[in-house]
Amino acid sequence: xxxxxxxxxxxxxxxxxxxxxxxxxxxxxxxxxxxxxxxxxxxxxxxxxxxxxxxxxxxxxxxxxxxxxxxxxxxxxxxxxxxxxxxxxxxxxxxxxxxxxxxxxxxxxxxxxxxxxxxxxxxxxxxxxxxxxxxxxxxxxxxxxxxxxxxxxxxxxxxxxxxxxxxxxxxxxxxxxxxxxxxxxxxxxxxxxxxxxxxxxxxxxxxxxxxxxxxxxxxxxxxxxxxxxxxxxxxxxxxxxxxxxxxxxxxxxxxxxxxxxxxxxxxxxxxxxxxxx
Numbered sequence: 001x002x003x004x005x006x007x008x009x010x011x012x013x014x015x016x017x018x019x020x021x022x023x024x025x026x027x028x029x030x031x032x033x034x035x036x037x038x039x040x041x042x043x044x045x046x047x048x049x050x051x052x053x054x055x056x057x058x059x060x061x062x063x064x065x066x067x068x069x070x071x072x073x074x075x076x077x078x079x080x081x082x083x084x085x086x087x088x089x090x091x092x093x094x095x096x097x098x099x100x101x102x103x104x105x106x107x108x109x110x111x112x113x114x115x116x117x118x119x120x121x122x123x124x125x126x127x128x129x130x131x132x133x134x135x136x137x138x139x140x141x142x143x144x145x146x147x148x149x150x151x152x153x154x155x156x157x158x159x160x161x162x163x164x165x166x167x168x169x170x171x172x173x174x175x176x177x178x179x180x181x182x183x184x185x186x187x188x189x190x191x192x193x194x195x196x197x198x199x200x201x202x203x204x205x206x207x208x209x210x211x212x213x214x215x216x217x218x219x220x221x222x223x224x225x226x227x228x229x230x231x232x233x234x235x236x237x238x239x240x241x242x243x244x245x246x247x248x249x250x251x252x253x254x255x256x257x258x259x260x261x262x263x264x265x266x267x268x269x270x271x272x273x274x275x276x277x
Contacts, residue, residue, distance in 0.1 A: 034099060040098050059194055067132055072181035172242075186252075
C-alpha cells in the first residue's frame with residue numbers, strides 16, 4: 001500500500017516521487033523540447049492529465065481496491081479523449097504550435113486513454129468487488145449526449161471539417177464535466193476519500209487550469225462563423241467549460257489543500273469535515 005509510515009525516515013513517499021517525476025517531465029517538455037514556447041502549455045495540460053490517471057492506477061495496484069473511483073467518470077474521460085484524438089492525430093487546427101504538437105501532445109493523450117481503459121477494466125471486472133456501484137449512479141451517457149449536441153451548435157472551424165471541429169469541442173465539454181460522477185461518488189460513498197483519489201481530482205483540476213490559461217491567451221485564434229456580429233461563441237464556450245470545471249471543484253479544492261497542508265500527501269480526505277450528505 002502507498003503509506004508513508006512504511007518508508008524509511010527522510011525518504012519521500014511514492015506519491016511524492018510520482019509528483020517529482022512528472023514535474024521533471026513537465027520541465028523537460030516546456031524548456032528542452034518546446035524551447036519555452038507558450039503553446040507548450042497545452043501539452044503540459046496533457047502531462048498533468050496523465051499524472052492524474054497515474055494516481056488512480058497506483059490506487060488500483062497498490063491497495064487492491066478501486067473504492068471511491070467512479071466508472072462513469074472514467075467513461076466520460078475516455079469519451080473526451082477519443083473525441084480529441086479523432087482530431088489531433090491527423091488534423092492541425094487545435095494543436096500546439098511548437099514541436100510538442102508534432103507528436104508529444106497526442107502521445108500523452110494516447111497514454112491517458114490506455115490508462116483509462118485499463119482502469120475501467122479493473123473497476124468493472126478485475127476488482128469489481130471493491131467498486132462502489134451502488135453509489136456510482138450518475139450515468140455518463142446523458143452527459144456525453146448533451147456535450148455532443150452543444151458542440152454541434154457551438155463548434156469552431158480551425159480544422160475546417162465540421163464533424164471533427166464538433167468532436168474537438170465535445171472533448172472540451174466532456175473533460176469539463178467528467179468530474180461530476182466522481183464528485184457524486186465521493187459525496188455519497190462514505191465519509192473518507194482515499195488519498196490517491198483525492199490527488200486524481202486535484203491534479204485534473206490543475207490540468208484544466210493550465211489548459212484554460214492557454215485557451216485564454218489563444219482566445220482570438222479560436223475561430224468560428226459567428227451567429228451574431230463578431231461574437232466568438234466558440235471561444236466563450238471553451239472558456240466557460242473550463243470555468244464550470246473549476247466551479248464544480250471549488251469546495252473540494254479548499255478541503256483538499258487544507259488536508260494536504262495539515263496531514264501530508266498520503267492522508268485520506270475525511271469528508272465528515274467537508275460535506276454533509
